[in-house]
Amino acid sequence: MKLGKRFLTLAFAVTVGLCSYSYANASGGHGHWSYEGEGGPEHWGSMSKDFAACSEGKQQSPINITATESADLADIKFDYKTSELHILNNGHTVQVNYDSGSSITIDGVQYNLIQFHFHTPSEHTLNGKYFGNELHLVHKNDKGELAVVGVLIEEGKENPAFKAIWSNLPKKSGDKKDVKVAIDASKLLPETKSFYRYSGSLTTPPCSESVNWNVLKTPIQMSKKQIDAIQKIMHKNNRPVQPMHDRKVTADSITH
Numbered sequence: 001m002k003l004g005k006r007f008l009t010l011a012f013a014v015t016v017g018l019c020s021y022s023y024a025n026a027s028g029g030h031g032h033w034s035y036e037g038e039g040g041p042e043h044w045g046s047m048s049k050d051f052a053a054c055s056e057g058k059q060q061s062p063i064n065i066t067a068t069e070s071a072d073l074a075d076i077k078f079d080y081k082t083s084e085l086h087i088l089n090n091g092h093t094v095q096v097n098y099d100s101g102s103s104i105t106i107d108g109v110q111y112n113l114i115q116f117h118f119h120t121p122s123e124h125t126l127n128g129k130y131f132g133n134e135l136h137l138v139h140k141n142d143k144g145e146l147a148v149v150g151v152l153i154e155e156g157k158e159n160p161a162f163k164a165i166w167s168n169l170p171k172k173s174g175d176k177k178d179v180k181v182a183i184d185a186s187k188l189l190p191e192t193k194s195f196y197r198y199s200g201s202l203t204t205p206p207c208s209e210s211v212n213w214n215v216l217k218t219p220i221q222m223s224k225k226q227i228d229a230i231q232k233i234m235h236k237n238n239r240p241v242q243p244m245h246d247r248k249v250t251a252d253s254i255t256h
Helices: 040-047 160-166 224-234
Strands: 069-071 077-078 081-090 094-097 103-106 109-119 131-139 145-153 176-184 195-201 210-218 220-222 249-253
Touching: 081 160, 081 220, 094 224, 103 145, 109 224, 131 224, 160 176, 160 224
Parallel strands: 069 249, 145 210, 145 220
Antiparallel strands: 077 103, 081 094, 081 176, 094 109, 103 109, 109 131, 131 145, 195 210, 195 249
């Protein structure tokens, strides 16, 4: 998939050692963005010229996934290793920074896994349906371009793959923990990895575009207790769905 112009490396300025998929507090000189009130999503575009894409962009995320074009897309090749747990609450999300050495390959291009984080409820919707949570696994290639894998999370059985993460959820903004326990991002994915693909953006300021989005079709499950645990910390941290404009979503037609 050709993404057009490269994603600006500005989003990768590291603050206090955090990998910033712009989820570190972006307030320096911009005002404090949030998910409600004066700093809410409807105001992001006017808070700073650096955030203009949030209101002016034509390829914004998230979206409501409805009509799609089917195609036999090449599998996403997941090559995830284990990582120690580096978890933080940056005031906008609970984020896990991942040790180096894990990657995905899309159409022959390798993207390295940097971090993953959570939104509650989900940001993407399927035919208007929201899910309890959404997991975003954020990857970057050697050119500074982003590919994000979105995993929808529905209420169901307790998910043991998240036990170590949920046992160490940082409850307050600014809290972070480094725990000598192995986590495996591959265990956080559904068994079936067919996907929806479209060109979008960061879902937080500066809302930079040309992000390669891959939302897995099959949700995973978490118990109500697990979903409630992160909702209690983050409350509501999902950006509303954005207009499609002239974009199309491609649905992988083969079940993997």
